[in-house]
Amino acid sequence: ETGVTQSPTHLIKTRGQQVTLRCSSQSGHNTVSWYQQALGQGPQFIFQYYREEENGRGNFPPRFSGLQFPNYSSELNVNALELDDSALYLCASSSNRGIYEKLFFGSGTQLSVL
Amino acid sequence: EDQVTQSPEALRLQEGESSSLNCSYTVSGLRGLFWYRQDPGKGPEFLFTLYSAGEEKEKERLKATLTKKESFLHITAPKPEDSATYLCAVQISGGGADGLTFGKGTHLIIQP
Numbered sequence: 278e279t280g281v282t283q284s285p286t287h288l289i290k291t292r293g294q295q296v297t298l299r300c301s302s303q304s305g306h307n308t309v310s311w312y313q314q315a316l317g318q319g320p321q322f323i324f325q326y327y328r329e330e331e332n333g334r335g336n337f338p339p340r341f342s343g344l345q346f347p348n349y350s351s352e353l354n355v356n357a358l359e360l361d362d363s364a365l366y367l368c369a370s371s372s373n374r375g376i377y378e379k380l381f382f383g384s385g386t387q388l389s390v391l
Numbered sequence: 392e393d394q395v396t397q398s399p400e401a402l403r404l405q406e407g408e409s410s411s412l413n414c415s416y417t418v419s420g421l422r423g424l425f426w427y428r429q430d431p432g433k434g435p436e437f438l439f440t441l442y443s444a445g446e447e448k449e450k451e452r453l454k455a456t457l458t459k460k461e462s463f464l465h466i467t468a469p470k471p472e473d474s475a476t477y478l479c480a481v482q483i484s485g486g487g488a489d490g491l492t493f494g495k496g497t498h499l500i501i502q503p
Binding site: 319380385 | 425
């Protein structure tokens with residue numbers, strides 16, 4: 278059983294650029310969630326995908342968007358990067374829309390916006 | 392507004408010195424309360440889920456308890472390998488999003 282893998286591990290971008298982060302879910306999981314974790318803070322929920330549809334979103338602007346593919350892998354896209362977007366981006370997978378279920382997190386992508 | 396507050400922010404203990412971490416929450420409806428452990432450079436690792444007041448769960452040196460307003464993570468005779476940031480999170484019922492609301496965490500250091 279493979280765990281949740283994210284790529285790349287580190288990324289440096291300039292303000293105004295666009296970025297795509299990737300996540301491969303744990304085998305057998307059909308739900309993926311993305312979280313943003315700023316330094317010294319707890320993770321903040323961005324959105325969740327279940328069977329390729331977005332089915333929940335936190336308090337993040339539309340420039341944060343995502344995709345889930347038929348093999349349940351996922352992408353997080355951020356347009357028009359701002360300095361405050363610098364953070365650790367975590368992907369988490371689960372098997373039942375995350376309800377009453379534990380989440381399995383990847384090690385994250387550390388994004389730095391200069 | 393739903394809130395999760397953890398205390399203390401940081402805690403330094405000697406090996407074998409037991410203590411408790413606190414997580415207080417203010418939510419409109421609790422579906423579940425979660426505890427995670429996060430090591431530096433890694434994603435959070437699941438520890439426990441608690442669903443109703445009075446519930447308790449144990450794993451090795453850790454024990455989690457839940458009341459109607461707070462949860463405690465008790466650590467008994469900790470070892471240096473228990474050093475990590477411990478995160479508390481809640482999942483609310485009735486909301487459109489199924490995401491977790493996390494606290495800021497307690498950074499625990501166990502000195503040998």
